[in-house]
Amino acid sequence: MKRIALLGMPNTGKSTFFNRITGASARVGNWPGVTIDLMGAKVLIGNEMVEIVDLPGIYDLHGFSDDEQVVRHFLENNAFDLALIILNSCQLDRQLSLALQLKQLQLPCVLLLNMADEAKRFGVSVDAPKMAQQLGMPVLMMSAKYGEGYKSAFDEIGRLLRHARPMQPERMREALASDVEIEHTMEQVLKDTVQIPPQLSDSLTTKLDRVMLHPWFGLPIFFGVMYLLFQAIFLLGTPLQSGVNWTLLAFKDAALIPLLAPAPAWLSGLLIDGIYNGVGTVAAFVPIIILFFLFMAIVEDTGYLSRAAFLMDALMARMGLDGRSFVMILMGFGCNVPALMGTRVMRSRALRLLTMLVIPLSLCSARLQVFIFITAALFSPKAAPLVLFSLYLVSFGSAFLTAILFKRRLVSREPFVLELPPYRFPTLRQMVLRGWHEVRHFLHRATKFIIAGVVLVWLLTHFPSGVAPGSSATWAGHIGALLAPVLDPVGINQQLAIALIFGFVAKEIVIGSLAVIYGMEGAALTHHMAASLDWVQAYSFMLFTLIYTPCLSTVATLKNESKSWRFVATSLAWSVGLAWVSSFAFYQIARALGY
Amino acid sequence: MKRILCDNKNRYHLDTGKNPYTMLNLASLQPGESGIIHAIHSEQALYYRLAAMGFRIGKRIEVVRSARFAGPLHVRVGSTDIVLRRNEAHQIEIASEPA
Numbered sequence: 082m083k084r085i086a087l088l089g090m091p092n093t094g095k096s097t098f099f100n101r102i103t104g105a106s107a108r109v110g111n112w113p114g115v116t117i118d119l120m121g122a123k124v125l126i127g128n129e130m131v132e133i134v135d136l137p138g139i140y141d142l143h144g145f146s147d148d149e150q151v152v153r154h155f156l157e158n159n160a161f162d163l164a165l166i167i168l169n170s171c172q173l174d175r176q177l178s179l180a181l182q183l184k185q186l187q188l189p190c191v192l193l194l195n196m197a198d199e200a201k202r203f204g205v206s207v208d209a210p211k212m213a214q215q216l217g218m219p220v221l222m223m224s225a226k227y228g229e230g231y232k233s234a235f236d237e238i239g240r241l242l243r244h245a246r247p248m249q250p251e252r253m254r255e256a257l258a259s260d261v262e263i264e265h266t267m268e269q270v271l272k273d274t275v276q277i278p279p280q281l282s283d284s285l286t287t288k289l290d291r292v293m294l295h296p297w298f299g300l301p302i303f304f305g306v307m308y309l310l311f312q313a314i315f316l317l318g319t320p321l322q323s324g325v326n327w328t329l330l331a332f333k334d335a336a337l338i339p340l341l342a343p344a345p346a347w348l349s350g351l352l353i354d355g356i357y358n359g360v361g362t363v364a365a366f367v368p369i370i371i372l373f374f375l376f377m378a379i380v381e382d383t384g385y386l387s388r389a390a391f392l393m394d395a396l397m398a399r400m401g402l403d404g405r406s407f408v409m410i411l412m413g414f415g416c417n418v419p420a421l422m423g424t425r426v427m428r429s430r431a432l433r434l435l436t437m438l439v440i441p442l443s444l445c446s447a448r449l450q451v452f453i454f455i456t457a458a459l460f461s462p463k464a465a466p467l468v469l470f471s472l473y474l475v476s477f478g479s480a481f482l483t484a485i486l487f488k489r490r491l492v493s494r495e496p497f498v499l500e501l502p503p504y505r506f507p508t509l510r511q512m513v514l515r516g517w518h519e520v521r522h523f524l525h526r527a528t529k530f531i532i533a534g535v536v537l538v539w540l541l542t543h544f545p546s547g548v549a550p551g552s553s554a555t556w557a558g559h560i561g562a563l564l565a566p567v568l569d570p571v572g573i574n575q576q577l578a579i580a581l582i583f584g585f586v587a588k589e590i591v592i593g594s595l596a597v598i599y600g601m602e603g604a605a606l607t608h609h610m611a612a613s614l615d616w617v618q619a620y621s622f623m624l625f626t627l628i629y630t631p632c633l634s635t636v637a638t639l640k641n642e643s644k645s646w647r648f649v650a651t652s653l654a655w656s657v658g659l660a661w662v663s664s665f666a667f668y669q670i671a672r673a674l675g676y
Numbered sequence: 677m678k679r680i681l682c683d684n685k686n687r688y689h690l691d692t693g694k695n696p697y698t699m700l701n702l703a704s705l706q707p708g709e710s711g712i713i714h715a716i717h718s719e720q721a722l723y724y725r726l727a728a729m730g731f732r733i734g735k736r737i738e739v740v741r742s743a744r745f746a747g748p749l750h751v752r753v754g755s756t757d758i759v760l761r762r763n764e765a766h767q768i769e770i771a772s773e774p775a
Binding site: 090140205391501 | 740741745746761
């Protein structure tokens with residue numbers, strides 16, 4: 082099969098192009114010479130299937146950041162037929178150097194000048210045929226976001242592929258010539274083919290920045306925007322959540338129970354009380370999670386996160402981190418795993434490790450489900466949002482505490498240089514694709530972890546046979562009794578202890594397993610929990626869940642990214658220890674105060 | 677003719693061979709002020725990164741704003757807006773324009 086490598090600088094819309102050309106079919110895969118996962122997809126171009134690989138955005142091939150090494154190692158170890166270089170038409174004055182570096186390697190290249198829409202708006206004009214002539218490679222203008230020029234680019238790629246001969250990795254392993262030469266060529270090509278207004282200014286961005294980056298109001302505005310986003314997510318998500326709950330319950334009563342009536346009791350128990358209730362309780366949160374990721378994606382795509390890095394850098398510097406670390410913590414609110422992988426842009430190992438140490442304390446969307454569920458059950462509708470907000474504060478607080486305590490051991494002198502892209506708003510298409518991606522991700526996790534988790538919990542709480550389900554005579558009861566000396570002082574009872582154990586695998590299992598442990602779902606489950614727990618126990622449980630350890634995927638990612646078991650062990654020991662101490666302090670103080 | 681010079685501390689400098697005007701570094705510019713990049717005294721990796729972001733000798737650079745509490749600077753070079761810390765800004769030598 083023929084293979085295309087996608088290359089480009091950050092902020093050029095490379096991923097937008099990748100999503101457009103692959104639809105929603107991309108899969109994460111492993112590649113020789115590269116220790117991390119890259120997105121790849123098989124696409125029908127012309128009349129043959131072609132594999133497209135999305136390489137990380139890089140500034141140049143000489144770079145020393147992990148991202149840049151990933152690209153170099155990929156090029157050195159994998160044969161491919163065509164390199165698609167994606168550059169931002171508005172920033173050709175500097176980005177052309179990457180195309181020239183790649184051309185120097187004598188790769189079969191095509192240059193895609195993306196963001197033709199922005200270029201038009203900013204008054205940048207490019208003479209593409211002339212540039213193609215001077216560079217000796219095809220040059221195509223397009224807008225991956227709006228699709229303008231995409232069709233002709235696609236056809237041209239198909240045409241070129243038919244004649245392309247694969248680039249063998251051996252030939253790639255050759256030295257790069259000096260930069261001075263590239264600079265000279267670049268100036269010549271730019272002078273002849275690109276016209277850029279002397280003062281390139283996006284007046285909308287300038288005006289917005291004047292408000293959003295205001296010296297005194299910038300940070301309050303940022304936190305205000307975040308607060309409004311959360312409000313919007315719950316305002317839109319809660320009705321959807323009860324809708325899904327209602328549908329699942331109706332389906333169970335109308336179809337599932339009559340259908341399984343002839344089956345033996347243990348089988349219908351496993352299928353209904355185990356899998357259906359467990360997965361269903363988790364599935365009810367999917368609308369909120371989709372909305373959450375949609376809003377995160379919008380904030381990310383608008384370019385506001387780089388602004389947050391600018392605003393927060395001075396504060397983060399005092400904790401041994403930098404503005405990018407703050408952005409990673411925010412990304413961690415979605416999911417810790419991509420946030421951990423995002424630290425690859427940092428060159429200094431100390432800064433990377435310190436950032437990776439604090440990211441697992443970010444209150445991710447899976448933990449959010451647990452907290453929404455418990456706050457809804459144990460607190461009044463008025464108090465619930467405040468409780469949730471306090472958990473976000475604890476998340477930030479524990480991250481900052483961790484950074485301050487460990488910064489002496491992980492000292493870095495990493496320079497902080499970050500691009501501020503102009504404000505952009507994602508198209509509906511981009512948002513739908515992103516939402517679909519999240520649904521698929523959930524289904525993947527559901528099949529992999531959640532079903533297995535709830536089945537295990539069901540077995541533990543229903544065996545050995547002949548004892549009352551969920552009682553202290555079951556296997557789960559024995560485990561709970563074993564942990565009681567550690568968890569009793571923090572107010573976590575035996576049922577919750579079982580949920581905590583499985584929460585180590587994935588936090589979604591926590592609520593799924595609560596449904597299984599108590600043998601109920603929906604409103605019945607929340608009522609039962611409200612009756613059997615008080616708010617001090619519930620809050621202590623949430624504190625523990627927030628801090629103790631994110632999930633198995635995060636632990637695996639910590640290992641992959643740090644390549645050190647010692648670091649993973651430190652991270653785990655620290656977070657479990659901190660979780661216990663926080664819960665213990667909270668529980669004992671609250672009880673001492675008479676609550 | 678531009679040349680890259682490497683000093684004994686393994687730092688890279690670009691020498692433009694021009695007559696220096698009044699020499700400042702980027703960190704000493706106030707928001708709203710601009711100047712011409714004269715030299716970049718950074719270690720190699722940062723030097724390449726800055727070059728890829730458009731920091732080239734002879735280009736005009738403007739300080740758009742600076743963050744509170746000795747935070748980073750927001751600068752504009754050509755078509756690109758960039759945030760960098762004062763520490764890095766100190767390594768960028770600016771020739772202020774002759775009045």
